[in-house]
Amino acid sequence: MEKSIYVTQSSMPDFEEYVSEIRQIWDSHILTNMGKLHNELEQKLRKYLSVKGIMLYTNGHMALEAALQVMGFPAGGEVITTPFTFASTTHAIVRSGLRPVFCDIKEDDLTMDPDQIERLITEHTVAIVPVHVYGNVCNVREIERIAKKHNLKVIYDAAHAFGEQYEGRGVGSFGDASIFSFHATKVFNTIEGGAVTFHDPELKNRLYEIKNFGLSKEGFPETVGGNAKMNEFQAAMGICNLRHVEEEIAKRKNVVEHYRAFLEDIDGLTLVRPQDGVKTNYAYLPVLIDEKKAGITRDELCNRLNAHNIYPRKYFYPLTSSFPCYKDKVRETNTPVASWATERILALPLYADLDSDSVDAICSIILASIPSKKVYLYEPESLFI
Numbered sequence: 001m002e003k004s005i006y007v008t009q010s011s012m013p014d015f016e017e018y019v020s021e022i023r024q025i026w027d028s029h030i031l032t033n034m035g036k037l038h039n040e041l042e043q044k045l046r047k048y049l050s051v052k053g054i055m056l057y058t059n060g061h062m063a064l065e066a067a068l069q070v071m072g073f074p075a076g077g078e079v080i081t082t083p084f085t086f087a088s089t090t091h092a093i094v095r096s097g098l099r100p101v102f103c104d105i106k107e108d109d110l111t112m113d114p115d116q117i118e119r120l121i122t123e124h125t126v127a128i129v130p131v132h133v134y135g136n137v138c139n140v141r142e143i144e145r146i147a148k149k150h151n152l153k154v155i156y157d158a159a160h161a162f163g164e165q166y167e168g169r170g171v172g173s174f175g176d177a178s179i180f181s182f183h184a185t186k187v188f189n190t191i192e193g194g195a196v197t198f199h200d201p202e203l204k205n206r207l208y209e210i211k212n213f214g215l216s217k218e219g220f221p222e223t224v225g226g227n228a229k230m231n232e233f234q235a236a237m238g239i240c241n242l243r244h245v246e247e248e249i250a251k252r253k254n255v256v257e258h259y260r261a262f263l264e265d266i267d268g269l270t271l272v273r274p275q276d277g278v279k280t281n282y283a284y285l286p287v288l289i290d291e292k293k294a295g296i297t298r299d300e301l302c303n304r305l306n307a308h309n310i311y312p313r314k315y316f317y318p319l320t321s322s323f324p325c326y327k328d329k330v331r332e333t334n335t336p337v338a339s340w341a342t343e344r345i346l347a348l349p350l351y352a353d354l355d356s357d358s359v360d361a362i363c364s365i366i367l368a369s370i371p372s373k374k375v376y377l378y379e380p381e382s383l384f385i
Contacts, residue, residue, distance in 0.1 A: 008350065013243070037235035078122060099124075105335070113337070137164065190235065259348065298343065321335065
């Protein structure tokens with residue numbers, strides 16, 4: 001490929017649309033501290049996500065730290081979570097003075113396996129932090145049952161699940177809280193950004209204080225807080241992008257369907273499918289590569305694509321439980337499915353403006369790399385370097 005194709009590309013509004021939105025900032029000179037645009041976006045997102053409460057943050061990581069800290073967990077408390085996630089999930093738990101305990105995942109959708117949770121619960125367990133992976137929603141009903149039985153809090157990492165619904169209900173309404181990331185690479189972005197959604201009104205003031213130096217509405221420190229406020233330029237980008245998010249998701253759906261037309265039912269390739277009952281956002285297209293059946297490893301296929309300036313992502317690799325910074329610092333648990341998945345997963349390029357010719361080229365290289373599927377769909381003379 002002459003042009004480079006990356007795993008994602010940020011969605012952006014028309015330049016003039018964004019300029020029009022930020023023009024008022026020059027009139028008000030209010031750049032941050034919960035300005036007009038911040039408050040407008042917060043209300044629009046509360047409606048769009050179908051949640052009772054929402055608090056915006058400068059990024060999704062700080063949103064997760066805030067959601068953990070606002071619960072008042074004792075230092076050293078254990079949090080059951082998944083190692084098959086981005087570093088932020090585990091880091092936020094540790095930075096909040098808590099200890100991650102890693103639970104295995106399900107083979108079909110790669111979300112936390114609820115059948116493995118109860119064996120990990122001890123007298124020190126205070127919460128469960130599951131992750132909605134690639135837009136696949138965790139078994140929220142079973143996790144809720146377990147949490148109530150053992151009096152545990154549930155905070156969902158919903159960074160991959162913006163705008164999704166499960167059984168007609170906004171995904172951010174499950175658990176005691178959910179966090180969203182509005183990073184530039186996500187389906188919906190505010191350049192950087194994030195949010196905590198919640199239904200207990202008592203959390204609102206405490207979440208506000210944590211992101212604003214611990215200051216109460218009266219301006220006095222009521223708690224130890226930090227600085228995680230979303231600024232007006234971020235909010236303006238969010239307001240613009242929210243206008244077009246349904247169109248963006250529809251475009252992503254078309255790209256995914258184009259991929260599936262070529263890669264579905266190929267021996268050795270498993271495309272992680274959307275779930276029944278979930279209104280998906282088509283955030284990612286993860287593929288599991290079985291070396292024995294495909295005749296090529298994940299890493300070999302990734303390198304083959306890289307040689308053509310195509311850059312998928314080993315997402316998630318490696319497991320967070322294997323990070324050097326956690327060596328000898330976390331309780332050892334057995335997560336064979338997560339270990340299996342992290343060695344085989346590859347997220348293919350996916351974004352709203354990815355054109356069909358590029359998808360054809362990517363699929364051609366993948367299929368031509370499988371010994372039993374020497375199928376050439378696009379530029380056969382240049383498939384191998």
